[in-house]
Amino acid sequence: MAREAWLRAQDEAWVNPSGPYRDAARVRLRLEGARIALGALMGAAPDRVVFVSGATEAANVVAVHLARTLPADAWVAINPTEHPCVIAAFAAAFGGRRVELPVSESGLIDPDSVQAVLERPESEGKVRVVVVMAANNETGVVQPWTALARVCRSRGIELVCDASQWLGKLPAAGLGVADWLLASGHKFGAPKGVGFLLRGPQADGFHGQLGGEQQRGHRGGTEDYPGVAAMLAALAEAEQSKVLWESARVADRDEFERSLQRALPGAVVVGRGVERLWNTVAVTLPRHENQRWVARMDKRGFAISTGSACASGKEGPSHVLAAMGIEPERMRRVVRLSSGWDTSASDWNDLLQAMVEVGAELDRGA
Amino acid sequence: MAREAWLRAQDEAWVNPSGPYRDAARVRLRLEGARIALGALMGAAPDRVVFVSGATEAANVVAVHLARTLPADAWVAINPTEHPCVIAAFAAAFGGRRVELPVSESGLIDPDSVQAVLERPESEGKVRVVVVMAANNETGVVQPWTALARVCRSRGIELVCDASQWLGKLPAAGLGVADWLLASGHKFGAPKGVGFLLRGPQADGFHGQLGGEQQRGHRGGTEDYPGVAAMLAALAEAEQSKVLWESARVADRDEFERSLQRALPGAVVVGRGVERLWNTVAVTLPRHENQRWVARMDKRGFAISTGSACASGKEGPSHVLAAMGIEPERMRRVVRLSSGWDTSASDWNDLLQAMVEVGAELDRGA
Numbered sequence: 267m268a269r270e271a272w273l274r275a276q277d278e279a280w281v282n283p284s285g286p287y288r289d290a291a292r293v294r295l296r297l298e299g300a301r302i303a304l305g306a307l308m309g310a311a312p313d314r315v316v317f318v319s320g321a322t323e324a325a326n327v328v329a330v331h332l333a334r335t336l337p338a339d340a341w342v343a344i345n346p347t348e349h350p351c352v353i354a355a356f357a358a359a360f361g362g363r364r365v366e367l368p369v370s371e372s373g374l375i376d377p378d379s380v381q382a383v384l385e386r387p388e389s390e391g392k393v394r395v396v397v398v399m400a401a402n403n404e405t406g407v408v409q410p411w412t413a414l415a416r417v418c419r420s421r422g423i424e425l426v427c428d429a430s431q432w433l434g435k436l437p438a439a440g441l442g443v444a445d446w447l448l449a450s451g452h453k454f455g456a457p458k459g460v461g462f463l464l465r466g467p468q469a470d471g472f473h474g475q476l477g478g479e480q481q482r483g484h485r486g487g488t489e490d491y492p493g494v495a496a497m498l499a500a501l502a503e504a505e506q507s508k509v510l511w512e513s514a515r516v517a518d519r520d521e522f523e524r525s526l527q528r529a530l531p532g533a534v535v536v537g538r539g540v541e542r543l544w545n546t547v548a549v550t551l552p553r554h555e556n557q558r559w560v561a562r563m564d565k566r567g568f569a570i571s572t573g574s575a576c577a578s579g580k581e582g583p584s585h586v587l588a589a590m591g592i593e594p595e596r597m598r599r600v601v602r603l604s605s606g607w608d609t610s611a612s613d614w615n616d617l618l619q620a621m622v623e624v625g626a627e628l629d630r631g632a
Numbered sequence: 633m634a635r636e637a638w639l640r641a642q643d644e645a646w647v648n649p650s651g652p653y654r655d656a657a658r659v660r661l662r663l664e665g666a667r668i669a670l671g672a673l674m675g676a677a678p679d680r681v682v683f684v685s686g687a688t689e690a691a692n693v694v695a696v697h698l699a700r701t702l703p704a705d706a707w708v709a710i711n712p713t714e715h716p717c718v719i720a721a722f723a724a725a726f727g728g729r730r731v732e733l734p735v736s737e738s739g740l741i742d743p744d745s746v747q748a749v750l751e752r753p754e755s756e757g758k759v760r761v762v763v764v765m766a767a768n769n770e771t772g773v774v775q776p777w778t779a780l781a782r783v784c785r786s787r788g789i790e791l792v793c794d795a796s797q798w799l800g801k802l803p804a805a806g807l808g809v810a811d812w813l814l815a816s817g818h819k820f821g822a823p824k825g826v827g828f829l830l831r832g833p834q835a836d837g838f839h840g841q842l843g844g845e846q847q848r849g850h851r852g853g854t855e856d857y858p859g860v861a862a863m864l865a866a867l868a869e870a871e872q873s874k875v876l877w878e879s880a881r882v883a884d885r886d887e888f889e890r891s892l893q894r895a896l897p898g899a900v901v902v903g904r905g906v907e908r909l910w911n912t913v914a915v916t917l918p919r920h921e922n923q924r925w926v927a928r929m930d931k932r933g934f935a936i937s938t939g940s941a942c943a944s945g946k947e948g949p950s951h952v953l954a955a956m957g958i959e960p961e962r963m964r965r966v967v968r969l970s971s972g973w974d975t976s977a978s979d980w981n982d983l984l985q986a987m988v989e990v991g992a993e994l995d996r997g998a
Contacts, residue, residue, distance in 0.1 A: 287926065460825055
């Protein structure tokens with residue numbers, strides 16, 4: 267679907283939509299149509315939709331915009347299990363004017379504890395932005411963003427929500443309740459290099475990267491209509507079919523988790539007991555360093571990982587697991603398993619068998 | 633070429649290149665291969681190549697980086713005919729610490745006058761950055777960037793060069809002499825949404841958008857390998873075949889310009905007499921507002937324009953033409969004609985005939 271939409275747009279609508287001629291006007295119409303459709307999926311007005319290159323760009327420009335437009339003493343309260351790009355962007359933009367939200371052992375941000383942070387004498391009235399993702403990339407843990415939006419709204423605080431992991435896996439409906447929403451198309455089947463953000467409903471003057479007057483001045487740069495068309499096609503397909511299969515996918519995953527715990531006693535699922543995306547299982551294995559599991563599973567054709575892709579092999583222990591209170595020794599035994607819409611119960615079973623074999627090999631010191 | 637490269641990469645190398653498994657390592661190798669090849673085309677070390685979403689992102693992050701890392705009293709000397717995104721990015725980053733370089737009537741930035749600006753008592757020692765594009769998007773005027781690089785280097789000043797219009801039309805060789813180079817892939821046949829920059833040879837600590845440790849920390853965000861593959865294929869194709877046809881394209885254009893001046897006496901080519909890209913002709917027509925020409929030519933199937941696409945219909949008179957000293961009344965009669973590699977002498981002739989007919993219609997008040 268996404269691929270066909272991209273190719274069709276490359277053939278029929280490749281001209282620069284900001285040109286002064288009729289072919290450009292036709293592309294402009296399609297682009298605005300995509301904006302309306304995307305907004306509608308999330309319950310957001312179309313003029314809040316800004317097309318960007320991905321969630322990393324979105325995080326950077328939203329953080330800079332908020333720091334620039336809020337009072338100079340405004341603080342941000344941030345979930346410490348956010349994606350590294352969100353953490354880095356808000357750290358750079360707000361410096362020391364940041365407070366971390368408390369995370370439960372299972373990775374949850376509880377709206378009541380957010381409320382408590384906002385009512386602390388030292389942050390009362392100062393915190394103007396709350397940053398909590400919709401779902402976590404390492405553990406799949408789903409955050410209660412509707413309740414969080416309610417807490418924020420009642421206090422006039424802006425909620426920034428990174429929905430990169432949520433979209434395409436769970437229904438988009440209602441996400442527009444966040445003031446600022448960030449998303450990457452390639453996380454739900456679009457090509458890499460295209461994404462979008464929802465800007466704050468009142469932030470008419472918002473601009474990210476500077477340039478021409480494209481996108482009402484919200485984002486300079488030639489609009490990538492083929493990328494946008496592919497992104498919309500991918501999300502529409504996910505919304506119309508895929509997300510409806512969620513409960514079956516969750517059931518398969520749960521069955522896998524139960525079997526894994528039976529086959530490898532001592533294996534502990536991270537975020538056990540709370541709502542998690544169906545496609546991600548982070549698990550602490552009973553023995554052996556995760557790197558050794560990854561290498562041996564890779565040889566068997568299973569691409570499992572030790573953390574988020576952007577972190578793997580490039581930095582220290584996972585900040586997500588650390589925020590959940592998992593000690594370093596246990597962290598080194600965590601692997602992340604990801605599935606797709608096409609993953610069947612029998613695929614999960616093959617994965618389990620391979621893990622049992624690898625575990626036995628490692629135990630033997632083979 | 634670019635399309636095939638994109639599709640092949642989507643099929644064979646779609647995984648996230650920062651993953652910990654073997655398939656990811658294969659994509660990483662291809663990505664680093666593309667970095668080496670792109671750098672080599674411009675004579676730049678591969679570690680200077682940073683993949684981004686396009687020249688607008690590049691302009692924004694380079695301006696912010698220079699303002700952040702240079703002394704707080706460093707000035708920038710900028711060519712006023714730069715693309716709006718370059719002007720906006722440096723205006724935001726340097727504020728009032730900017731001086732405009734003088735532009736000749738034909739649109740040239742003369743290295744001697746740059747030298748003179750740098751030696752003015754008020755700018756002596758203060759200007760640390762010079763910003764001059766390789767070729768202009770509205771007039772096609774080519775700037776003497778090799779000589780400008782020499783002037784800058786001798787004084788330890790950083791040269792920022794936007795090569796968006798140059799690449800794919802004239803040889804890339806030597807462009808690495810600029811400290812900072814900006815480019816958009818879609819200007820030379822790649823899909824929209826991908827581009828690159830060359831970072832300063834000494835700027836090991838450069839970072840643009842923050843995120844993970846992708847691209848040695850120079851740019852957070854999942855690398856768009858399919859976009860990069862398409863961009864390299866498009867540029868390699870241009871370098872290996874297209875740019876060799878340049879003199880024939882220039883000859884066709886020159887013949888068109890002579891015929892146009894005969895057929896519409898009083899028509900004046902903007903930037904006449906200086907080196908210009910073969911694909912762009914900006915011309916002041918003798919009579920009637922440019923918008924009327926554009927509308928009537930559009931009906932005949934010719935997509936001509938009034939200025940740059942990002943400006944058309946959205947802002948006032950062209951800042952490029954104004955910097956060249958063209959008065960507002962004349963500016964309203966300027967149209968821009970663009971050609972492609974496939975444009976033949978007979979296509980130019982068809983364009984001329986259509987312009988003659990439209991001119992006659994407008995004269996009749998039809």
